[in-house]
Amino acid sequence: MKSNLDKYKEEIQKLINDGDTLLLSMQRECHPVDFEKIYKKALKPAEYKKFIDLLPKFSKSYQTWYSEAHAVIRQLIPDRLMDFVRLYEKPKTRKEIAYGNYVIEDYLQGLRVTLGSQLKVGPSAAISQFEQQLAILKSAQKRFDSSLFDMVQLVQADLLDSELEAARLLLKNKFYRAAGAIAGVVIEKHLGQVCTNHNISINKKNPTINDFIEILKDGSIIEIPQWRFIQHLADLRNLCDHNKNKEPTNVEIEDLITGTEKITKTIF
Numbered sequence: 001m002k003s004n005l006d007k008y009k010e011e012i013q014k015l016i017n018d019g020d021t022l023l024l025s026m027q028r029e030c031h032p033v034d035f036e037k038i039y040k041k042a043l044k045p046a047e048y049k050k051f052i053d054l055l056p057k058f059s060k061s062y063q064t065w066y067s068e069a070h071a072v073i074r075q076l077i078p079d080r081l082m083d084f085v086r087l088y089e090k091p092k093t094r095k096e097i098a099y100g101n102y103v104i105e106d107y108l109q110g111l112r113v114t115l116g117s118q119l120k121v122g123p124s125a126a127i128s129q130f131e132q133q134l135a136i137l138k139s140a141q142k143r144f145d146s147s148l149f150d151m152v153q154l155v156q157a158d159l160l161d162s163e164l165e166a167a168r169l170l171l172k173n174k175f176y177r178a179a180g181a182i183a184g185v186v187i188e189k190h191l192g193q194v195c196t197n198h199n200i201s202i203n204k205k206n207p208t209i210n211d212f213i214e215i216l217k218d219g220s221i222i223e224i225p226q227w228r229f230i231q232h233l234a235d236l237r238n239l240c241d242h243n244k245n246k247e248p249t250n251v252e253i254e255d256l257i258t259g260t261e262k263i264t265k266t267i268f
Helices: 004-030 032-042 045-054 058-076 078-086 104-108 123-146 148-172 176-197 209-218 224-241 250-266
Strands: 113-115 118-121
Touching: 004 032, 004 058, 004 123, 032 045, 058 078, 058 104, 058 123, 078 123, 104 123, 148 176, 148 250, 176 209, 176 224, 176 250, 209 224, 224 250
Parallel strands: none
Antiparallel strands: 113 118
């Protein structure tokens, strides 16, 4: 079964492939004679016809591509998002249209600027703008490939934060044992990820919090004070899961949840 990360990689690659096809479509629309000369020479007649039939109409397919690419760039390289948008949107401060500020929105509207009978700037000016958009998307793919590990970390951190929120809600409604049990699971998941981060293998099939912290202490990943602190949290968790003779208190579960949040933010 494919992982979600594999699916994301495939979706980004498809988006890039679609962009490459849109670029061909744009080049054909702007320079039909040169385009035909190049590709008719490179392809057999039947292949050329099939190739042309598969090219989308830029104006009909671009907006969908733009929306999907925008979402990818916003997630992976947000510092390039405004560059990506500027290549599409008309500048609000634009006083005159020139080759350097002709954007894809102009292309979609078929905008042409003439000086007398001479074309000053027209749709072909948008080719370089779209090429830049495509290059930004491709750089997002490289960022994705180089930061899969970081993304796994971020996804797990978001999930753990959500679980802690659930624990706090249970605490608020006085379901102390359930809240403490969730916090304990969060600790185990996080410490398991910390071991993975440091290439520490765990032989035990179902390791406990104490198993994790012993391994991390022995590997000098955590210090003695941290080890003792997490031991205390493990005791509070065990009170929720195992000790049926004593009911956990509001204060104890608050300490457990707060302590859990602390270690997820400070131990990596």
